[in-house]
Amino acid sequence: MEKIKIGIVGLGKLGWKHAENIAHKIPHAELIAACSATEEKIEKAKKELGITYGYTNYEKMVQNPEIDAIAIISPSKYHYEHIELALKNGKHIFCEKPLALTLEECEKIEKLVKEYPHLYFMLGFMRxxxxxxxxxxxxxxxxxxxxxxxxxxxxxxxxxxxxxxxxxxxxxxxxxxxxxxxxxxxxxxxxxxxxxxxxxxxxxxxxxxxxxxxxxxxxxxxxxxxxxxxxxxxxxxxxxxxxxxxxxxxxxxxxxxxxxxxxxxxxxxxxxxxxxxxxxxxxxxxxxxAYFNEVNYFINCLIHKERPSVKVSDGVxxxxxxxxxxxxxxxxxxxxx
Amino acid sequence: MEKIKIGIVGLGKLGWKHAENIAHKIPHAELIAACSATEEKIEKAKKELGITYGYTNYEKMVQNPEIDAIAIISPSKYHYEHIELALKNGKHIFCEKPLALTLEECEKIEKLVKEYPHLYFMLGFMRxxxxxxxxxxxxxxxxxxxxxxxxxxxxxxxxxxxxxxxxxxxxxxxxxxxxxxxxxxxxxxxxxxxxxxxxxxxxxxxxxxxxxxxxxxxxxxxxxxxxxxxxxxxxxxxxxxxxxxxxxxxxxxxxxxxxxxxxxxxxxxxxxxxxxxxxxxxxxxxxxxAYFNEVNYFINCLIHKERPSVKVSDGVxxxxxxxxxxxxxxxxxxxxx
Amino acid sequence: MEKIKIGIVGLGKLGWKHAENIAHKIPHAELIAACSATEEKIEKAKKELGITYGYTNYEKMVQNPEIDAIAIISPSKYHYEHIELALKNGKHIFCEKPLALTLEECEKIEKLVKEYPHLYFMLGFMRxxxxxxxxxxxxxxxxxxxxxxxxxxxxxxxxxxxxxxxxxxxxxxxxxxxxxxxxxxxxxxxxxxxxxxxxxxxxxxxxxxxxxxxxxxxxxxxxxxxxxxxxxxxxxxxxxxxxxxxxxxxxxxxxxxxxxxxxxxxxxxxxxxxxxxxxxxxxxxxxxxAYFNEVNYFINCLIHKERPSVKVSDGVxxxxxxxxxxxxxxxxxxxxx
Amino acid sequence: MEKIKIGIVGLGKLGWKHAENIAHKIPHAELIAACSATEEKIEKAKKELGITYGYTNYEKMVQNPEIDAIAIISPSKYHYEHIELALKNGKHIFCEKPLALTLEECEKIEKLVKEYPHLYFMLGFMRxxxxxxxxxxxxxxxxxxxxxxxxxxxxxxxxxxxxxxxxxxxxxxxxxxxxxxxxxxxxxxxxxxxxxxxxxxxxxxxxxxxxxxxxxxxxxxxxxxxxxxxxxxxxxxxxxxxxxxxxxxxxxxxxxxxxxxxxxxxxxxxxxxxxxxxxxxxxxxxxxxAYFNEVNYFINCLIHKERPSVKVSDGVxxxxxxxxxxxxxxxxxxxxx
Incomplete structure (x- = not known):
């Protein structure tokens, strides 16, 4: 069965929930990598979620060629940077809301995303x-x-x-x-x-x-x-x-x-x-x-090559x-x- | 406007509520008499409910020729006696449930009521x-x-x-x-x-x-x-x-x-x-x-000479x-x- | 028992409900008069509500010295006029909302009401x-x-x-x-x-x-x-x-x-x-x-000589x-x- | 991460739901085998649930030494037989309710289960x-x-x-x-x-x-x-x-x-x-x-070597x-x- 390989950044409360869902519950997804500033969380993810790669440096994670898509659950202030690096490294993106902390950044992200039309971007309006x-x-x-x-x-x-x-x-x-x-x-x-x-x-x-x-x-x-x-x-x-x-x-x-x-x-x-x-x-x-459903939907979009319905413009x-x-x-x- | 003249027996909590409804709220009824073992309650009824006649002796009340119907809200053990006296004196009866405390008494009441087919009897299943x-x-x-x-x-x-x-x-x-x-x-x-x-x-x-x-x-x-x-x-x-x-x-x-x-x-x-x-x-x-409605309905039955739908047999x-x-x-x- | 004698103006749907309440259900009130443009309604009120006086001319009703208070349930455009005449003739007033159709009229009514401090005025915000x-x-x-x-x-x-x-x-x-x-x-x-x-x-x-x-x-x-x-x-x-x-x-x-x-x-x-x-x-x-309660409250205010809590200023x-x-x-x- | 290897029998509506849960969502379980009378369902399970072994013969499945536990979602009339074969082959059992169709069978199953105290048995009272x-x-x-x-x-x-x-x-x-x-x-x-x-x-x-x-x-x-x-x-x-x-x-x-x-x-x-x-x-x-939770609980019992709380006696x-x-x-x- 085809599986999308995911790297996640951010292992806070919500990040961990997403990581668990991707690791254990979403049929067509595989959590192979996680990035966190906290070493302990990476160790825990290796043990409990079975990830292969742990990172404290986000840039290194997005350079991992095995990863198909990045789940961005990091603090909002890093969203712009994390999105940019993922796109540059050819990764699809699932990003938790908000898109960014300022309207300017949101609009910059929108512009960026448009430059990579072959990559899928979905914003996590889970409701x-x-x-x-x-x-x-x-x-x-x-x-x-x-x-x-x-x-x-x-x-x-x-x-x-x-x-x-x-x-x-x-x-x-x-x-x-x-x-x-x-x-x-x-x-x-x-x-x-x-x-x-x-x-x-x-x-x-x-x-x-x-x-x-x-x-x-x-x-x-x-x-x-x-x-x-x-x-x-x-x-x-x-x-x-x-x-x-x-x-x-x-x-x-x-x-x-x-x-x-x-x-x-x-x-x-x-x-x-x-x-x-x-x-x-x-x-x-x-x-x-709903948190499960949104990522499961994103994965299915990647599998079936259908553009996700929640777009970067929805965030903007x-x-x-x-x-x-x-x-x-x-x-x-x-x-x- | 035609009004049915009522004497009530029993001025406990529920009896008083009925008395108030009859005195103040039921258009076609007039509370003219009340019977209670407690003198104070009769005085209160005279003052607040405007009754003309107060009794501590029930038999005397039912002998009052001005009264059309008796509302029996007395303790259940007196129901049989109160019903019998009312019927004998030609009064219609509204009686609160239960009909009586024993099945035997209930059946005796049913027999009694049948002997006075021209008098209306209604049991207070208020629900x-x-x-x-x-x-x-x-x-x-x-x-x-x-x-x-x-x-x-x-x-x-x-x-x-x-x-x-x-x-x-x-x-x-x-x-x-x-x-x-x-x-x-x-x-x-x-x-x-x-x-x-x-x-x-x-x-x-x-x-x-x-x-x-x-x-x-x-x-x-x-x-x-x-x-x-x-x-x-x-x-x-x-x-x-x-x-x-x-x-x-x-x-x-x-x-x-x-x-x-x-x-x-x-x-x-x-x-x-x-x-x-x-x-x-x-x-x-x-x-x-519902307590208002049942008595109001009873009064309307008397006005329109329609037999009440809640019968003595319902009690039995x-x-x-x-x-x-x-x-x-x-x-x-x-x-x- | 002391009773406040009421004349009502307006026998539409809501007016009739108020009239019924005053006639039948409010202990300390007596509906003695009603004014309506429609003769049939007055006849009906005489028959069903037991009023003594029926009027098609409002001014005549407020001149009736037996009346203590006027209930104004007439169309809003007449409120100012009906209030003014009632006050001039020394009647307390219960007036259904709205006070009037324009802010100017409301303010005029407020001024008027203040000129008769010995008369009670209550606005019918029934909620x-x-x-x-x-x-x-x-x-x-x-x-x-x-x-x-x-x-x-x-x-x-x-x-x-x-x-x-x-x-x-x-x-x-x-x-x-x-x-x-x-x-x-x-x-x-x-x-x-x-x-x-x-x-x-x-x-x-x-x-x-x-x-x-x-x-x-x-x-x-x-x-x-x-x-x-x-x-x-x-x-x-x-x-x-x-x-x-x-x-x-x-x-x-x-x-x-x-x-x-x-x-x-x-x-x-x-x-x-x-x-x-x-x-x-x-x-x-x-x-x-609530429609019953508000008028009952008004009547009790008159009985106990307490100024009603819903004031003309609430309307304004x-x-x-x-x-x-x-x-x-x-x-x-x-x-x- | 330790995983319990499961073989399931019965791929009806509820059986398939359990199979999906075991295959995709229960972290410590792995669905490696399925038995059904219908070849198509086995093919479907291979394709969608990634099972390694497909059987139309239940006895063969329970003889597979890789399997740790059997999930019995077969028609109730087969429960006794399926339980007996699983126990004899040293498999833990999760069995959907009812235990069996007659009290006699239930009691026979209870006796059987007691003979294999080292094997865990759980009945699926999912509520x-x-x-x-x-x-x-x-x-x-x-x-x-x-x-x-x-x-x-x-x-x-x-x-x-x-x-x-x-x-x-x-x-x-x-x-x-x-x-x-x-x-x-x-x-x-x-x-x-x-x-x-x-x-x-x-x-x-x-x-x-x-x-x-x-x-x-x-x-x-x-x-x-x-x-x-x-x-x-x-x-x-x-x-x-x-x-x-x-x-x-x-x-x-x-x-x-x-x-x-x-x-x-x-x-x-x-x-x-x-x-x-x-x-x-x-x-x-x-x-x-609840259907997910019960099997997840059963798997955790196996992992932690704790006897499941819903016992065969609950069924009896x-x-x-x-x-x-x-x-x-x-x-x-x-x-x-």
């Missing part, structure tokens, strides 16, 4: 590969809700992680670029339209520390799309009940909601509090299967909207995208 | 008048779920009230007669069939004190009906999350559930516990509207089934009804 | 009196969700009524003033703050006919409040599943949702479509109890925000309120 | 490995609901599959043995007790064809357990809304429900029907992850209860187990 989101897309395409004209997206991180989020805010690009971008991509996907204007409001309602990095802990945006449809977005870092990703698409004949409550599983507790549904606590818990266009939101917040005005 | 239960009945009659062949009924009292329930168990007739009878009536109503055999299991799982009165704190019954349909019943006195009345009717083409969760209201709480729906805490909270036949359950539990055998 | 909304308010005041900093409000009319809504759009004041004002009042109530800026988007997505009256069929608004909190509002006239009123209040320690699904009742249908919860079809179905301030939304939509800019 | 069921077990063990004293189990196959189920009824062992046995195992697991008495009712309510095989389309059972706890069971083959597996465990301090509605995914549809949750359509859809004891239910139905009496 599109979640079974519920994919199902909603299919139903909308079948006309179940008529023509969609409005979308509401919630993306809320659990309060438990806020202490981790604060120092990360220094380099994350801010709430809109770091968090809301997933929802912006979903909105573009479901509404089949690009952003026209953006207006944003937000603040530090729970933790003032975000302000020192010109960031906020909760923010909203109202985005007008080219085709006249509307997006309402809310991203927050202080959600009491867990990791809450909720999306509603409203059409002329009905509407769909995905994830109205972020149920942990199918168990309900009936006790002195009432009827309680416990909630997902993290993105890995909520989107575990979503970033443009997120930037406009941030700018709107900063300037207290409506921004034309 | 039939709850908007959800009535809606389910209507949908079933319209064929929504095909032919019903199974019913599951839960009737659970909140653990908060168990300390009140224990002494009451002395005279209540037991869990099947006191609690499950409501569900048995619902089953007969929805399945349109009478009980054939009964098998019951139960015990004191939480509070041993019930055993001293040959009662249990949680019990189930499996009842076969004449038309081959099946009823599964669960009654309990130790429900942690509140007052939980749930009914499921299963038919050849679908099923209906009523009250899957006993939501207190339309508010959901999202907090560190997860997503929480608080629950109803009592039968008055859950069935407030439901009681027979409840008795069979209790007997099954006692004898550890299947009882033919 | 505050819905048991779920009131419960949420109580929980928030108790600190359950910490400090609220965001609210999301949906107010959606069923598509079934859109053909009625189109001609009504000619004089309704538009989607923001006619529909969203309820949600704006709720936001002010829950957030305890007044509007600072408004930004709105919307359009005719389903029915172009609204455009001829400069109205829209679906619209949103993002409102910044004085205390920095945020409101996201969505009002629509084309909801496929029914009458959908949903509110979410997000605080520093948790959030509350009211009416996430507009359940018709407690019945769920399990059939070939899946698990189906049918929905409320109209505001009278959803808020029947909510209208100001709604106006700013409409202006924002018209001018495509952020409006400072 | 114990579903994340929600496992979570409920953990919470119960932590004391969340106090001491469990009652369980309610629903196991309903979709009406869509009833035409397939009818001919299968000829050899399936009947509704209790074929379907309810999963729930009986769950009850034993959660209640930590064995069956004492059984009483069952049922019939052909939708499809009379089951009667020709002395089977029914819908049946219930009330089971008393040794420790006094109670089980209510309902199995059906005509569920309109899909594949519905629901379990409720009631304890002295609260209760848990798993799968109250068999949601297909996290999408809700809001349309003219109301709010609709689509449902799971098959056991593979509902328990896909659950079968005993199912048999008693069938007998109760046949004899219309309470059966002591």
């Amino acid at each position: 599109r590969f979640d079974e519920s989101y994919a199902y909603a897309k299919q139903k909308i395409d079948e006309g179940l809700i008529g023509k969609p004209f409005m979308i509401r997206c919630y993306g809320l991180d659990p309060i438990d992680l806020v202490d981790v989020a604060i120092p990360f805010a220094k380099t994350s690009g801010g709430l809109y670029l770091d968090m809301m971008i997933h929802d912006i991509d979903l909105a573009r996907w479901y509404l089949q339209s690009e952003g026209k204007t953006a207006y944003a409001l937000g603040g530090c309602y729970v933790r003032d520390e975000f302000a020192q990095y010109n960031d906020i802990d909760n923010g909203v945006a109202l985005i007008e799309f080219d085709n006249g449809s509307i997006g309402m977005f809310y991203a927050g870092r202080t959600c009491a009940h867990g990791y809450h990703i909720e999306t509603e698409i409203i059409g002329t004949k009905g509407s769909l909601r995905i994830g109205t409550t972020p149920d942990k599983n199918m168990t309900s507790i009936f006790n002195e509090n009432g009827v309680v549904k416990e909630c997902c606590s993290s993105f890995l818990e909520r989107f575990e299967q 266009l979503s970033t443009k909207i997120a930037y406009a939101c941030q700018k709107s917040l900063d300037e207290k005005s409506i921004i034309t995208i | 039939r008048f709850d908007e959800s239960y009535a809606y389910a009945k209507q949908k079933i009659d319209e064929g929504l779920i095909g032919k019903p062949f199974m019913i599951r009924c839960y009737g659970l009292d909140p653990i908060d009230l168990v300390d009140v329930a224990i002494p009451f168990a002395k005279t209540s007739g037991g869990l099947y007669l006191d609690m499950m009878i409501h569900d048995i009536d619902l089953a007969r109503w929805y399945l349109q069939s009478e009980g054939k055999t009964a098998y019951a299991l139960g015990g004191c799982y939480v509070r041993d004190e019930f055993a001293q009165y040959n009662d249990i704190d949680n019990g189930v019954a499996l009842i076969e009906f004449d038309n081959g349909s099946i009823g599964m019943f669960y009654a309990g006195r130790t429900c942690a999350h509140g007052y939980h009345i749930e009914t499921e009717i299963i038919g050849t083409k679908g099923s209906l559930r009523i009250g899957t969760t006993p939501d207190k209201n339309m508010t959901s709480i999202f907090n560190e516990n997860g997503v929480v729906k608080e629950c109803c805490s009592s039968f008055l909270e859950r069935f407030e509207q 036949l439901s009681t027979k089934i409840a008795y069979a359950c209790q007997k099954s539990l006692d004898e550890k055998s299947i009882i033919t009804i | 505050r009196f819905d048991e779920s909304y009131a419960y949420a308010k109580q929980k928030i005041d108790e600190g359950l969700i910490g400090k609220p900093f965001m609210i999301r409000c949906y107010g959606l009319d069923p598509i079934d009524l859109v053909d009625v809504a189109i001609p009504f759009a000619k004089t309704s004041g538009g989607l923001y003033l006619d529909m969203m004002i309820h949600d704006i009042d709720l936001a002010r109530w829950y957030l305890q703050s007044e509007g600072k800026t408004a930004y709105a988007l919307g359009g005719c997505y389903v029915r172009d006919e609204f455009a001829q009256y400069n109205d829209i069929d679906n619209g949103v608004a993002l409102i910044e409040f004085d205390n920095g909190s945020i409101g996201m509002f969505y009002a629509g006239r084309t909801c496929a599943h029914g009458y959908h009123i949903e509110t979410e209040i997000i605080g520093t320690k948790g959030s509350l949702r009211i009416g996430t699904t507009p359940d018709k009742n407690m019945t769920s249908i399990f059939n070939e479509n899946g698990v189906v919860k049918e929905c409320c079809s109209s505001f009278l179905e959803r808020f029947e109890q 301030l909510s209208t100001k925000i709604a106006y700013a939304c409409q202006k924002s939509l018209d001018e495509k800019s952020i409006i400072t309120i | 114990r490995f579903d994340e929600s069921y496992a979570y409920a077990k953990q919470k119960i063990d932590e004391g969340l609901i106090g001491k469990p004293f009652m369980i309610r189990c629903y196991g309903l196959d979709p009406i869509d599959l009833v035409d397939v189920a009818i001919p299968f009824a000829k050899t399936s062992g009947g509704l209790y043995l074929d379907m309810m046995i999963h729930d009986i195992d769950l009850a034993r697991w959660y209640l930590q007790s064995e069956g004492k008495t059984a009483y069952a009712l049922g019939g052909c309510y939708v499809r009379d064809e089951f009667a020709q095989y002395n089977d029914i389309d819908n049946g219930v059972a009330l089971i008393e357990f040794d420790n006094g706890s109670i089980g209510m069971f309902y199995a059906g083959r005509t569920c309109a809304h899909g594949y519905h597996i629901e379990t409720e465990i009631i304890g002295t301090k609260g209760s848990l429900r798993i799968g109250t509605t068999p949601d297909k995914n996290m999408t809700s549809i809001f349309n003219e029907n109301g709010v609709v949750k689509e449902c799971c359509s098959s056991f593979l859809e509902r328990f896909e992850q 004891l659950s079968t005993k209860i199912a048999y008693a239910c069938q007998k109760s139905l046949d004899e219309k009496s309470i059966i002591t187990i």
